Amino acid sequence: MGARGTAVAASALGALALAAGCGPQEPRIEAADATVRVPLNPDVTSAYLVIENTGGADDTLTGVETEAADEVQMHESVEKDDGTTGMEERAEIPVKAGETVEFASGGLHLMLMDPEELDAGETVPLELHFAESGTVEVQAEVEDVMGEGGQDDGGMDDTGHQDMDHEDMGDMDHGDMQH
Amino acid sequence: MRRKMCAAAGAAAAVALLAGCGGQAATGDGDSPYNGSEIEGAFTLPSTEFTDNKGEPYELKADSAGTYTAVFIGFTNCPDICPTTMADMSQAAGMLDEAERDQFRTVFITADPERDDPELLDMWLGSFDPSFVGLTTDLEKTDATAEELGISVSRPEDRSGDYQVDHGGQTLLFDPEGDSKVMWSYGTEPEKIAEDLETVIGEDA
Numbered sequence: 001m002g003a004r005g006t007a008v009a010a011s012a013l014g015a016l017a018l019a020a021g022c023g024p025q026e027p028r029i030e031a032a033d034a035t036v037r038v039p040l041n042p043d044v045t046s047a048y049l050v051i052e053n054t055g056g057a058d059d060t061l062t063g064v065e066t067e068a069a070d071e072v073q074m075h076e077s078v079e080k081d082d083g084t085t086g087m088e089e090r091a092e093i094p095v096k097a098g099e100t101v102e103f104a105s106g107g108l109h110l111m112l113m114d115p116e117e118l119d120a121g122e123t124v125p126l127e128l129h130f131a132e133s134g135t136v137e138v139q140a141e142v143e144d145v146m147g148e149g150g151q152d153d154g155g156m157d158d159t160g161h162q163d164m165d166h167e168d169m170g171d172m173d174h175g176d177m178q179h
Numbered sequence: 180m181r182r183k184m185c186a187a188a189g190a191a192a193a194v195a196l197l198a199g200c201g202g203q204a205a206t207g208d209g210d211s212p213y214n215g216s217e218i219e220g221a222f223t224l225p226s227t228e229f230t231d232n233k234g235e236p237y238e239l240k241a242d243s244a245g246t247y248t249a250v251f252i253g254f255t256n257c258p259d260i261c262p263t264t265m266a267d268m269s270q271a272a273g274m275l276d277e278a279e280r281d282q283f284r285t286v287f288i289t290a291d292p293e294r295d296d297p298e299l300l301d302m303w304l305g306s307f308d309p310s311f312v313g314l315t316t317d318l319e320k321t322d323a324t325a326e327e328l329g330i331s332v333s334r335p336e337d338r339s340g341d342y343q344v345d346h347g348g349q350t351l352l353f354d355p356e357g358d359s360k361v362m363w364s365y366g367t368e369p370e371k372i373a374e375d376l377e378t379v380i381g382e383d384a
Binding site (some may be wrong): 037038040041043044045046075077079082083084085086087105106109111112114136143144146147 | 217227255256258259260262263266269270299303306307330331332333337341343345346348365366
């Protein structure tokens with residue numbers, strides 16, 4: 001599982017690097033570590049990924065599509081003044097030159113409306129539409145919410161993405177503590 | 180399961196959340212003996228009638244009596260915060276020893292009873308932990324319960340299409356008498372929750 005996930009992620013990363021423009025004054029988009037949660041409620045699920053712009057110009061994520069869901073919305077979980085946590089839809093996400101944008105739980109996330117039935121371990125393609133770079137595709141791995149879709153084997157850490165070694169990644173390895 | 184907040188930011192957010200709670204009698208500050216915020220007796224479980232995820236009646240205070248009960252209010256169409264919190268609670272419970280786990284229960288109250296029926300709650304919670312209890316009742320009792328627990332809930336007027344319910348992201352822990360003990364803000368690490376559970380359960384052992 002881990003080996004396959006790594007291979008998929010690595011090849012996707014390579015393809016994206018080639019597909020994106022490489023001039024110094026152009027954005028260069030790399031997307032990696034994409035995951036989709038197994039839908040728990042048939043109406044909706046979430047997806048997460050990391051987008052990095054290693055180029056020399058800004059870009060903007062303007063929308064996301066996937067064959068695995070009717071619609072993909074870009075949302076951000078925000079804490080509101082009344083103490084509630086809600087979600088705000090984002091029409092555009094800036095990905096400035098040299099910046100990394102992380103879609104992660106508690107912040108930005110993709111919301112997949114009316115998703116297909118998805119099983120842990122499958123991959124689904126996400127099409128990321130950028131204002132400058134056009135469409136960038138990334139393969140997202142379907143993961144169980146309890147992390148049984150490839151996290152407990154350290155799959156998140158072996159994708160070669162240097163930004164992924166957060167201190168909070170420690171909690172990715174809890175899979176084996178479920179007993 | 181990746182989290183935006185690191186541990187330090189999470190701790191800071193716990194304090195910020197308290198400040199944002201509009202004068203609720205929460206006392207969490209640097210003196211808290213827990214990783215979460217101490218809310219000793221600030222809230223009491225109300226004696227509200229719900230239906231649980233098996234379709235059986237569940238009176239919140241009476242049927243939670245005798246166990247330490249963590250209460251979270253959310254909804255199953257919530258793609259991010261709610262599943263992450265439930266997964267965290269399940270992981271935390273998994274870190275307890277059997278004797279501790281026997282004294283602990285997680286209760287999920289839907290803020291969206293118009294869509295979340297017992298069957299859907301049962302299926303949804305089963306993805307995390309079959310022992311979790313899911314509760315639903317009418318809108319009025321739901322909102323009254325949320326208010327009693329100091330958890331804000333706000334749903335749109337127009338609930339015809341896909342809609343989202345705004346809700347407080349905190350989880351409250353109650354003692355076997357139904358009095359509040361600890362509050363964990365969203366993003367509290369499962370280890371921290373488990374540590375607090377061990378502390379609280381150990382206090383009375």
